[in-house]
Structure formats: C-alpha cells, structure tokens
Amino acid sequence: MSSTDPKALLPDSLAARVSTLTIKEGRAIAIVDAAGLGQQERDDIERAITDILGQREEVSETRVVMTAERTQRRIIAVGSGKGGVGKSTLTANLAIALARRGRKVGLVDADIYGPSQPVILGNQGSKPVARDKKLEPVDSPVGIPVLSMGHLVEPGRALAWRGPMAGNALAQLIDAHWGDVDTLLVDLPPGTGDVQLTMLQRYKPMGAVLVSTPQDLALIDAARAGQLFDQAGVPVIGLVENMAGYACPHCGEVSDPFGRGGVETAAGRLDLPFLGRIPLDLAIREGSDRGQPPACGEDALAAPFHDIAAKVDAWIRAQG
Numbered sequence: 001m002s003s004t005d006p007k008a009l010l011p012d013s014l015a016a017r018v019s020t021l022t023i024k025e026g027r028a029i030a031i032v033d034a035a036g037l038g039q040q041e042r043d044d045i046e047r048a049i050t051d052i053l054g055q056r057e058e059v060s061e062t063r064v065v066m067t068a069e070r071t072q073r074r075i076i077a078v079g080s081g082k083g084g085v086g087k088s089t090l091t092a093n094l095a096i097a098l099a100r101r102g103r104k105v106g107l108v109d110a111d112i113y114g115p116s117q118p119v120i121l122g123n124q125g126s127k128p129v130a131r132d133k134k135l136e137p138v139d140s141p142v143g144i145p146v147l148s149m150g151h152l153v154e155p156g157r158a159l160a161w162r163g164p165m166a167g168n169a170l171a172q173l174i175d176a177h178w179g180d181v182d183t184l185l186v187d188l189p190p191g192t193g194d195v196q197l198t199m200l201q202r203y204k205p206m207g208a209v210l211v212s213t214p215q216d217l218a219l220i221d222a223a224r225a226g227q228l229f230d231q232a233g234v235p236v237i238g239l240v241e242n243m244a245g246y247a248c249p250h251c252g253e254v255s256d257p258f259g260r261g262g263v264e265t266a267a268g269r270l271d272l273p274f275l276g277r278i279p280l281d282l283a284i285r286e287g288s289d290r291g292q293p294p295a296c297g298e299d300a301l302a303a304p305f306h307d308i309a310a311k312v313d314a315w316i317r318a319q320g
C-alpha cells in the first residue's frame with residue numbers, strides 16, 4: 001500500500017461513502033457504512049467502486065463490504081490472526097462461563113479450516129435437523145446449543161469453500177432457530193477472509209474478542225484482524241493471550257515456550273484492552289478433547305476463563 005490513502009483513487013462523492021479502503025497483495029477491501037441505504041443505492045455504490053478499482057493494475061480483486069445495521073441478538077465474534085492459537089478453546093470456555101453468569105448463550109462454529117466445537121462441546125456425531133427451512137441448533141452436554149460447519153460437511157471439505165459458499169454456510173448457521181439465545185458467540189476462521197467479510201456485511205457483530213499466542217508473528221496477524229473489525233465499526237472488546245507459561249507436570253517449573261506478556265504489551269501499543277492470560281496446560285487440551293472444557297469446573301484451570309468472561313460480560317452490559 002502506498003503512503004497516500006487509496007481512497008484518493010475514488011471520486012470525492014464516492015470516497016465520502018467509504019469508511020476505509022485498503023489494497024494489499026492485489027486485494028482491495030472497501031468498507032462502506034450502508035446503514036439507511038436502499039438496495040439500489042448499495043448496488044450502485046458497489047458497482048462504481050468495483051469498476052474504478054478494477055481498472056487499476058495493482059488490483060486483481062475487489063470486495064465491497066456493506067456494513068449492516070446490528071441485529072437484535074448480540075453477536076460476539078471471536079477471531080485470531082492465525083490458526084492453532086486456541087481460538088476455539090477460548091470460544092467454548094467463554095460460552096460456558098458467560099452462561100454461568102446468566103446469559104443465554106449459543107455458539108456458531110464458523111471455522112471452515114477446523115470446525116472443532118462438536119469435539120470440544122462433546123456433541124460430535126449429532127446432526128442438526130431443519131424446520132421450516134432453518135436449522136435447529138444442536139444441544140451439547142455442557143448446556144450450550146451449537147451449530148458448526150462441522151455439522152454441515154465432512155471434516156476437511158469446507159476448506160475448498162470460497163466467497164459465496166462460505167457466506168451462505170455462515171448464514172445457515174446464524175439465521176437458525178436460536179430461540180431465546182440472547183448472546184451468540186461466533187468462532188471465526190483465522191485471518192481476514194471471506195467468512196469474516198460476510199460476517200461484517202450481513203451480521204455486524206456487537207464486538208470482537210481476539211486471541212493470540214505471545215509470538216510476534218501471531219501477534220502481527222491478530223493486529224491485522226483487529227484492524228479489519230475496527231475499520232468496519234466493530235469494537236474490539238479486547239485481546240487474550242493464550243499458551244503463556246507452561247507448568248511442567250513433573251517438576252512444576254513454569255517456562256514460557258512462546259514467550260510471555262507479548263499480547264499485553266501489544267494491546268497497550270494498539271490501545272486495546274487486555275482481557276487476560278491463559279496458561280499452556282496439558283489438562284486444557286485433554287479436557288477439550290474429551291468434551292469437558294475447563295470452564296465447567298471451579299478450579300485454577302477454570303479461573304482465567306471465568307475472569308475473561310466477567311470482563312466480556314461487563315463490556316456487553318456497558319453497551320446497554
């Protein structure tokens with residue numbers, strides 16, 4: 001990206017409609033606040049932006065994201081810059097901990113790269129049924145209703161999904177019979193791809209929680225994901241550091257395989273709240289693999305999840 005704002009490529013009347021325009025590695029993403037605009041106006045704006053940017057040599061693909069008005073149900077997105085940092089683990093435990101605080105929580109597992117919620121929540125093999133062309137969420141032994149990409153397709157198949165297919169699958173999971181669920185956590189795929197863009201476009205979340213390990217690379221990617229939410233007017237509730245501080249099960253010595261404190265420092269630098277730190281602990285993985293997430297308990301393993309949930313709960317309440 002050049003140092004000048006790429007919005008300068010657009011005529012003033014159009015640029016005024018665009019909250020941000022980024023061009024990176026040939027991919028242009030224009031974020032337009034579409035609240036109050038009719039369908040015709042939206043189509044006209046999208047076409048005009050796509051036409052103008054399509055003529056630029058440095059642009060091979062343009063996505064125009066029309067951010068919608070927020071839906072009635074509170075949607076909290078959980079994202080990360082890259083995979084394997086514990087985003088799904090945090091989402092499941094946050095869901096359980098928020099439910100303990102009296103919220104009616106549902107969970108959408110939109111991670112096409114590795115839909116792991118059916119395993120973590122212990123309802124693998126259950127299939128959702130459709131009623132009136134909408135899916136019924138599947139109950140889980142831990143009391144959280146869930147719909148997962150993993151319920152819709154064979155493991156690994158959703159990987160090939162691009163654009164509209166990923167977006168339609170997300171819509172099936174979110175526009176489901178959620179009943180009295182008032183808080184829907186969405187476990188997003190890592191990064192800033194099609195599912196994220198559809199999410200912002202069609203179901204603008206109330207806020208987003210970002211997870212990272214303390215490693216520099218994971219952090220940079222997480223910051224990028226945060227930037228996308230921010231540009232689309234979705235506040236980042238805060239950053240969570242996962243896999244910090246490994247307690248050796250034999251000698252008890254605590255070491256820091258991925259460093260420690262990096263996420264908190266990054267949160268300070270990015271001016272984002274820091275929500276808490278979850279240690280790297282074998283019992284967390286074992287519980288997740290058994291369908292018994294640590295937040296079901298009351299012990300030291302559960303504590304960081306309950307602390308983070310308390311902060312998220314307070315944040316939601318503060319929004320009114």
Ligand code: ADP
Nearest residue numbers: 083084085086087088089279280281284285288
């Ligand atoms: P992501 O959703 O970011 O891809 P997952 O939540 O699926 O990541 O976690 C990846 C793997 O790491 C899983 O096997 C999970 O059980 C394990 N894991 C996640 N957080 C921790 C932790 N704090 N301690 C130990 N293992 C963890």
